[in-house]
Amino acid sequence: xxxxxxxxxxxxxxxxxxxxxxxxxxxxxxxxxxxxxxxxxxxxxxxxxxxxxxxxxxxxxxxxxxxxxxxxxxxxxxxxxxxxxxxxxxxxxxxxxxxxxxxxxxxxxxxxxxxxxxxxxxxxxxxxxxxxxxxxxxxxxxxxxxxxxxxxxxxxxxxxxxxxxxxxxxxxxxxxxxxxxxxxxxxxxxxxxxxxxxxxxxxxxxxxxxxxxxxxxxxxxxxxxxxxxxxxxxxxxxxxxxxxxxxxxxxx
Amino acid sequence: xxxxxxxxxxxxxxxxxxxxxxxxxxxxxxxxxxxxxxxxxxxxxxxxxxxxxxxxxxxxxxxxxxxxxxxxxxxxxxxxxxxxxxxxxxxxxxxxxxxxxxxxxxxxxxxxxxxxxxxxxxxxxxxxxxxxxxxxxxxxxxxxxxxxxxxxxxxxxxxxxxxxxxxxxxxxxxxxxxxxxxxxxxxxxxxxxxxxxxxxxxxxxxxxxxxxxxxxxxxxxxxxxxxxxxxxxxxxxx
Amino acid sequence: xxxxxxxxxxxxxxxxxxxxxxxxxxxxxxxxxxxxxxxxxxxxxxxxxxxxxxxxxxxxxxxxxxxxxxxxxxxxxxxxxxxxxxxxxxxxxxxxxxxxxxxxxxxxxxxxxxxxxxxxxxxxxxxxxxxxxxxxxxxxxxxxxxxxxxxxxxxxxxxxxxxxxxxxxxxxxxxxxxxxxxxxxxxxxxxxxxxxxxxxxxxxxxxxxxxxxxxxxxxxxxxxxxxxxxxxxxxxxxxxxxxxxxxxxxxxxxxxxxxxxxxxxxxxxxxxxxxxxxxxxxxxxxxxx
Numbered sequence: 001x002x003x004x005x006x007x008x009x010x011x012x013x014x015x016x017x018x019x020x021x022x023x024x025x026x027x028x029x030x031x032x033x034x035x036x037x038x039x040x041x042x043x044x045x046x047x048x049x050x051x052x053x054x055x056x057x058x059x060x061x062x063x064x065x066x067x068x069x070x071x072x073x074x075x076x077x078x079x080x081x082x083x084x085x086x087x088x089x090x091x092x093x094x095x096x097x098x099x100x101x102x103x104x105x106x107x108x109x110x111x112x113x114x115x116x117x118x119x120x121x122x123x124x125x126x127x128x129x130x131x132x133x134x135x136x137x138x139x140x141x142x143x144x145x146x147x148x149x150x151x152x153x154x155x156x157x158x159x160x161x162x163x164x165x166x167x168x169x170x171x172x173x174x175x176x177x178x179x180x181x182x183x184x185x186x187x188x189x190x191x192x193x194x195x196x197x198x199x200x201x202x203x204x205x206x207x208x209x210x211x212x213x214x215x216x217x218x219x220x221x222x223x224x225x226x227x228x229x230x231x232x233x234x235x236x237x238x239x240x241x242x243x244x245x246x247x248x249x250x251x252x
Numbered sequence: 253x254x255x256x257x258x259x260x261x262x263x264x265x266x267x268x269x270x271x272x273x274x275x276x277x278x279x280x281x282x283x284x285x286x287x288x289x290x291x292x293x294x295x296x297x298x299x300x301x302x303x304x305x306x307x308x309x310x311x312x313x314x315x316x317x318x319x320x321x322x323x324x325x326x327x328x329x330x331x332x333x334x335x336x337x338x339x340x341x342x343x344x345x346x347x348x349x350x351x352x353x354x355x356x357x358x359x360x361x362x363x364x365x366x367x368x369x370x371x372x373x374x375x376x377x378x379x380x381x382x383x384x385x386x387x388x389x390x391x392x393x394x395x396x397x398x399x400x401x402x403x404x405x406x407x408x409x410x411x412x413x414x415x416x417x418x419x420x421x422x423x424x425x426x427x428x429x430x431x432x433x434x435x436x437x438x439x440x441x442x443x444x445x446x447x448x449x450x451x452x453x454x455x456x457x458x459x460x461x462x463x464x465x466x467x468x469x470x471x472x473x474x475x476x477x478x479x480x481x482x483x484x485x486x487x488x489x490x
Numbered sequence: 491x492x493x494x495x496x497x498x499x500x501x502x503x504x505x506x507x508x509x510x511x512x513x514x515x516x517x518x519x520x521x522x523x524x525x526x527x528x529x530x531x532x533x534x535x536x537x538x539x540x541x542x543x544x545x546x547x548x549x550x551x552x553x554x555x556x557x558x559x560x561x562x563x564x565x566x567x568x569x570x571x572x573x574x575x576x577x578x579x580x581x582x583x584x585x586x587x588x589x590x591x592x593x594x595x596x597x598x599x600x601x602x603x604x605x606x607x608x609x610x611x612x613x614x615x616x617x618x619x620x621x622x623x624x625x626x627x628x629x630x631x632x633x634x635x636x637x638x639x640x641x642x643x644x645x646x647x648x649x650x651x652x653x654x655x656x657x658x659x660x661x662x663x664x665x666x667x668x669x670x671x672x673x674x675x676x677x678x679x680x681x682x683x684x685x686x687x688x689x690x691x692x693x694x695x696x697x698x699x700x701x702x703x704x705x706x707x708x709x710x711x712x713x714x715x716x717x718x719x720x721x722x723x724x725x726x727x728x729x730x731x732x733x734x735x736x737x738x739x740x741x742x743x744x745x746x747x748x749x750x751x752x753x754x755x756x757x758x759x760x761x762x763x764x765x766x767x768x769x770x771x772x773x774x775x776x777x778x779x
Contacts, residue, residue, distance in 0.1 A: 056668055084671030094662040098685050108670035111680055158666070165670060208323060235325050237462030247325040249254045 002199030003069030003168045004029040005050065010064035012042075012049055014057065019045045021223045023064070027216070032191060032200040034210035034231065037220035038251060043203045046220065047171045050201065051086040052079040068169060084112065087162030087198075091174040093154035095146030095161070101128075101137055104146040104157055108165040123164055131160040132190055152183025159190065163198075170194065172202040176209065188213050207247060211235050219243045257322045261331065264314050268335050268342075271307040272386040274300060275342045278349035279382060279445055283375035285356045286438055289364065294353035304346035311339045327459075334459035338389065341448040341455075345382065348441045348448070355441070359434040367421060367428070367435050369414045371442075377407055378442045381449040388453060394460045400453035401465075407446040414439040530756070537753030540746045546754075550716055550732075556743045560751050562718045563732040564758070566633065569720065570712055570728055571702060573637025578644035579694055583683075585645065586652025586690075591678055593653070602650075609646035616642050617707035625711060633719070633726035636712030640704060644697040651693025655686040688770055695763045702759045705730035729755045 005027040012020040020042050027033045035043040048054040049062050052073060066073040073082055095104050103110070105124045114120065124141070128134035133156040137144070146157055155175060162170060172191075176184040191200060191213050204210050210217050211231055218228040219242075227234065227243045238244045245251050278297050285293035315336045318324060324332055381403050388396035418432045418439075425432075454466050544559050551558030585605070589598050620639035625631055659682045667677040683690070708714075713725040714735065729751055736748035 051669065053665070053668060056665070080671050080673045082671070083669060088669035090662060090665060090669070092662060094660070094666045096663060096666070096681060096685070098687070107667075108672070111667070111670065111672045111676055161666075161670070207325065236329065238326055244326050248328045249257070 001168070002030045002197065005069075005169065005199065005201070006065075006067040007050075008065040010046070010049060010066065011062070012045055012054055012064075013061040014045075015059040019223050020049070023225050025218060025225060025228060027199060027201060029069075029199050030195060030197070031216060032195050032202060032214040033216040033218065034214035035201065035203045035218045035220060036205070036207055036210050036246075038246065039205075041220040042223040043218075043220045044173055045223075047088075047173060047201055047203055050169070051083050051088055051171060053083070053088065055079060084108070084165055085167055086169045086171060087165065087167035089155070089158050089162055089170070089172045089175045091177050093151060093158050093178065095149070095154050095157050097145060097147035099146055100142050101144055101146055101149075101157060102141040105141075105160045105164050107161060112165075124160075127160040127164040128157075130163050130194070131156045132186060133157060133160055150183075152179050152186060155179060155183065155187060156190070159187070163194075168199065170198045170200045172200065174203055174205060177205065184209070207235070219246060221246070254322075257318070257324075257328075260314065260318045260322065261328065264311065264318065264332070264335055267307060267311050267314065268338060269386070269390065271304065271311065271339065271342050272382075272389070274304050274307065275345040275349070276379070276382050276386065278304065278346050279352075279375075280379055282349040282352035282356065283371070283379065283442075285353060286359070287372055287375070289356070289360050291357060291360055294356045297349050297353040301346055301350050304343060308339055308343040312336060315339075330459045330462060334455040337455045338452045341451045345445050345448045348445045352438050352441045355434050355438050359431060362431055362434075365428045365431045367432060368417050369435055369439065370410075371414075371435065371438060374407065374410045374414070374439060374442050377403065377410065378446045378449070381407065381446050382452075385449045385452040385456065388456045392456070392460050394457050397453035397456040397460075401450055404446055404450045407443055411439050411443040533749065533753045533756060537749035537751075540750035541753065545747065545750055549718060553739070553741060553744070558747075560727075560729065560732050560747065560754070562715065563727040563729045563751065564754065566712070566715065566719065566727040567702070567729040567755075567758075569726060570633050570636040570640060570708070571698070573634060573722070574640035574644060574701060575694075575698065577637060578641035578697065579648060581641070582645045582648025582694075582697070583652050583690065585649040586656060586693075587678060587683065589649065589653040590656035590682075591674075602653075605646040605649050608642070609650075612706075613643060613704050614706035614709070617709055617711055620707060621710045628723065630723070631711060631713035631725040632723045633712055634722045636708045636726065636728065639707035639711045640701040643701050643704065643707065647697040647700065648693050651696065652686075652690050655689030655693065656682055658689065659685045691766060691770055695766055699759050699763055702762075703730055703755060705734050729758075 005025075007023055007025040007027075010020055010023040010025075011018065023046060035046065037043050045054060049064075050066060050068070050073065052062075054060050054062055062074065064074075068082070068085065071077060071082070071085070096107060099107065102124055105127050106120050109120060109123065125134060125138075128137065128141070133153060136153065137149070146154065149157060155178075159170075159175075176187055179187070188209065191202065194200060200214075202210070202214060214231050216228065217231040217234045219226045219234065219238075219240075221242055227238055227240045229239070233239075234243060235247060238247065278300055281293045281300075282297050284290060285297065315332050318332055319329075322328075381400050384396055384403075385400045388394070388400065415436065418436045421432045422429045451466075457463060457465050544557060545561075546559060546564070547561050548557070548559035549562045550560070585601070589601060592598065593601065617639050620635050620642065624635035624638050628635070663681055663685060664677055667681045668674075672681070708728050708731050712728050712731065714731045715725045715727040719726045733748050733751040733755070736744040736751065739745070
């Protein structure tokens with residue numbers, strides 16, 4: 001089951017440059033929230049603050065309050081443990097090339113000390129089924145390496161890998177940017193089904209995708225959140241002129 | 253940004269305004285034809301109908317194209333949808349003008365009778381409604397559109413009065429029945445034109461404010477955005 | 491008409507240039523490979539006749555006597571190289587990991603500089619250093635000292651190659667691991683190092699092949715031995731040493747054996763590298779990088 005996410009007064013820096021200003025946002029459990037905005041507006045930085053990946057960049061700093069369910073992300077839990085509760089899928093599919101499909105999916109478990117072979121088999125099958133990849137690869141999960149799949153399959157593999165550790169939240173940073181329309185369609189279908197079990201936050205450049213997939217949409221601009229509302233409101237009648245300008249392509 | 257799209261939107265606006273002009277003119281001509289018993293004018297109305305129909309098709313095609321190819325959103329999307337609806341209403345207005353013209357052609361073959369019904373006043377009010385609804389579109393001003401909605405009640409009342417008066421006439425002077433009927437039908441056509449003008453106004457409000465005020469009693473200030481603000485970016489005249 | 495001819499001429503000239511460049515490239519390859527093939531061929535020619543069972547299983551006979559072999563030298567080389575690898579490979583890889591993960595600073599630059607300098611130090615000087623460090627302390631020559639000397643020579647190469655290979659691993663893989671909640675140290679070992687394995691092994695093999703044939707550092711560390719020795723703390727024979735000793739000796743039989751020894755040395759090195767390559771490829775999955 002997914003949990004809600006609450007963000008208050010979030011500020012983030014890269015060295016001396018401030019990337020996020022006073023972000024305040026609530027994302028509902030078991031819903032998909034899309035974050036849109038022009039390049040460099042801070043939406044990727046924002047989701048990386050949710051699972052404390054922002055800190056892995058040298059010189060990066062975060063201040064503010066992020067609550068994942070009941071858990072305070074920045075107080076009382078180590079980043080590593082936090083990230084085990086939050087799954088992340090990146091823009092360019094990044095399966096581990098030296099590992100088999102099976103090992104890729106199980107990586108999150110194996111590398112964190114999980115050992116039970118039988119349970120692992122079940123978890124791997126379940127995760128691959130959840131990401132609509134099982135039927136395509138079930139005969140070669142031990143033989144083929146993660147990198148030998150097509151782009152769309154690789155991304156689904158990464159999704160399965162993220163799901164295997166049973167996170168409560170799934171963060172997706174432009175997951176379909178590098179994929180063709182058919183693979184994109186499959187993954188959007190997937191997101192639709194995953195919503196019932198996880199809370200999904202998806203960053204996307206593609207407004208039509210946000211419109212198709214998410215119940216809520218937030219518009220980011222220059223490190224601030226300009227508007228956050230139900231997706232249909234944002235795309236049919238946004239309240240802020242900046243949002244309207246971006247959506248109708250009259251930006252810049 | 254998006255020049256081709258903007259050009260498409262501008263073209264759509266131009267075409268719709270042209271059509272609006274044709275429809276407005278048709279109504280004026282038909283009414284003048286009735287008041288002056290002028291057959292020539294009525295003929296012009298009948299001939300102008302073809303052009304209105306052509307315009308309707310062009311506008312629908314262009315709007316369809318823009319929807320399919322340009323993925324319009326928010327204000328642009330509301331604009332294009334509003335244009336397609338206003339398009340249909342304007343074509344109907346053209347049809348009603350033709351109906352009036354046909355009534356006049358029948359009426360002119362009969363002797364003139366002085367009827368106690370003020371078609372002139374009614375036609376002035378209706379023409380004003382059409383004009384104002386088109387102005388509200390040109391200027392993207394929701395208050396103008398709002399005013400049109402309020403005038404509809406007035407015209408409805410005029411039509412009801414005309415009905416009562418003309419029925420009385422037909423009872424008291426059965427030899428004037430045909431003329432009275434013609435007048436009644438003209439009044440009804442005018443009232444339909446007023447309805448279409450009201451629809452146009454509602455569509456403008458939908459476009460400008462993003463609020464659907466159809467079938468409601470409209471209130472001033474309803475919907476998002478402050479009244480007096482013109483927020484729509486599509487085909488912005490300013 | 492003249493224009494067409496001009497076009498034809500130009501394209502002819504360009505094709506000619508293209509062919510010349512290709513020929514030049516092939517010629518340089520031939521030039522580079524030729525000495526290698528020549529050496530190998532000559533070694534084969536001179537040494538193959540002397541490789542026989544006796545050569546491979548017997549220890550040297552006293553000077554002047556015919557026969558005997560370099561068995562102990564072969565064994566000694568194996569021993570010394572094993573010691574060198576046990577010391578050098580972990581230290582080199584460890585230093586490489588440190589430099590790639592934490593070395594983007596002045597300290598890291600200093601280490602790199604020192605490593606490059608060490609790489610350039612003449613092998614005989616390294617032999618002297620090992621002599622001072624180990625032999626003088628222990629008061630006798632030993633295989634251990636030889637191993638230490640060779641290890642010192644292996645480390646810079648391994649360090650630099652490991653660092654380069656680890657840096658080549660795309661950051662996206664590290665991010666994927668962090669995203670799964672894998673701690674940094676585990677990411678470095680299980681993901682980054684694992685992905686760079688083939689490159690790292692190449693580096694190790696390069697270093698290994700280089701030190702396998704070094705003679706100077708062994709001169710006053712392992713020192714050589716006429717007899718079998720498996721003890722770490724005693725002088726040990728080594729192939730390069732033995733070849734050296736035999737080659738400068740006045741005995742023809744020893745000369746003959748020196749050629750054989752050289753051939754065996756080359757075969758052993760090439761064999762070791764090939765074996766490792768096969769093993770790595772065998773362990774890699776279908777379709778993996």
